[in-house]
Amino acid sequence: MDSGRVRAPNIRDVAAVAGVSYQTVSRVLNGSSSLRPATRERVLAAIDELGFRPNQAARALVTSRSKTIGVLSSQSEHFGPTTSLNAIESSARGAGYRLTVTSIEGGHESIRSGLDYLLSQSVEALVVIAPQRRVLDAIQELSISVPFVTLE
Numbered sequence: 267m268d269s270g271r272v273r274a275p276n277i278r279d280v281a282a283v284a285g286v287s288y289q290t291v292s293r294v295l296n297g298s299s300s301l302r303p304a305t306r307e308r309v310l311a312a313i314d315e316l317g318f319r320p321n322q323a324a325r326a327l328v329t330s331r332s333k334t335i336g337v338l339s340s341q342s343e344h345f346g347p348t349t350s351l352n353a354i355e356s357s358a359r360g361a362g363y364r365l366t367v368t369s370i371e372g373g374h375e376s377i378r379s380g381l382d383y384l385l386s387q388s389v390e391a392l393v394v395i396a397p398q399r400r401v402l403d404a405i406q407e408l409s410i411s412v413p414f415v416t417l418e
Contacts, residue, residue, distance in 0.1 A: 275316040284312035295320055336384030336412075337367040338377075340396040350395055350417055363390075370396055377404040385410065393417065 277295075281288040286309060293301055294309040312318075322333070335358050339351065355365050366387045370376045377396075381404060384392060392414035394401055405414065 274321075275318045276321070277318075279316055280309065280312045280318050283316060284308045332388040332390055333363050334366055334387060334389050335363050336387060336389035336392045337365050338380050338384060338392060338394045338396055338401070339367060339369050340398070354393055370401070374400060374404065377401050378408070381405065381408055381410065385412070391415075 277288045277291050280291045284291065284305075286305060290301065290305065291309055291312075294306055294313075335354070337351065337354060351367065358365055366384060366389060368380045368383050370380045377400060381392075385408075389412060391412050392405075392410065394405070394414060394416040396416075402416070
């Protein structure tokens with residue numbers, strides 16, 4: 267059944283257009299220095315032509331790394347937490363990471379739900395912009411195994 271939806275190009279489509287193996291496309295995407303410049307240029311041209319975007323979920327399956335940092339934040343309209351979140355996002359992006367952010371409303375269930383959500387996203391680390399004792403208690407109670415930092 268054709269729903270009229272066109273699928274996004276994948277790494278094998280790029281390989282076919284560039285006339286290389288999908289492993290060569292992977293090497294280009296991962297910044298390998300063992301490729302001839304002409305080969306790299308053909309692959310990059312194919313990526314541009316097809317509008318290819320790497321599938322982060324597929325990459326995470328292969329590398330076991332999500333390149334994602336979770337941010338747990340208290341709901342706040344104050345300048346400080348918002349500025350902190352912007353700085354964290356900018357720094358993460360500069361290091362090749364992205365953020366998954368969730369807010370808590372205060373109660374234990376909200377904190378637990380927020381932490382469960384972030385951990386279900388396979389985050390590699392947590393930043394907590396909710397430096398309340400009950401948040402730290404929840405982190406300890408859940409035996410969170412990823413590195414985390416809290417901000418005041």
